[in-house]
Amino acid sequence: MFLKRFLSTKSANGSLTSLGLLVLRIAICAMMLTHGLAKLSNFSDLSQNFNPIGIGGTLSLSLVIFAEVFCSIALFLGLLTRLATFPLIIAMCVAAFVTHGGQDFASKELALLYLSFYVVIFIIGPGRFSFDRFLWK
Numbered sequence: 001m002f003l004k005r006f007l008s009t010k011s012a013n014g015s016l017t018s019l020g021l022l023v024l025r026i027a028i029c030a031m032m033l034t035h036g037l038a039k040l041s042n043f044s045d046l047s048q049n050f051n052p053i054g055i056g057g058t059l060s061l062s063l064v065i066f067a068e069v070f071c072s073i074a075l076f077l078g079l080l081t082r083l084a085t086f087p088l089i090i091a092m093c094v095a096a097f098v099t100h101g102g103q104d105f106a107s108k109e110l111a112l113l114y115l116s117f118y119v120v121i122f123i124i125g126p127g128r129f130s131f132d133r134f135l136w137k
Helices: 001-008 011-013 015-040 057-077 083-098 105-124 131-135
Strands: none
Touching: 015 057, 015 105, 057 083, 083 105
8 A cells, every 4th residue: 555655646745745855955955054164164265266246255155155054054944945945046056057157067067956956945845844834834
């Protein structure tokens, strides 16, 4: 019975989907935090040369750190999920299409992979196992 339910499309809206979204949120946020925390710990050095969209190194780096650290933590918790994914989507678009825009696909691949996951989470939402479920219930 479980195998039949697991293999059928009915499980697409149930607990398995929510569990899958939880695993995806935890994995993607844990990986993104490593990038954000590295930027945060090297803020003074990175801010001098970090200006992908022409608004200044300190502001650009601060916005990316906000997305990669604070929005990742919110996404990890499933807290204001769609709002938290928006800065991450923007950051990954800038990374893929501006920072690595003129480079080969391999240079853009990681940013595009993150972008894909964030778009999926933005569309589907956090699932049942999130703080959003309690906030909006």
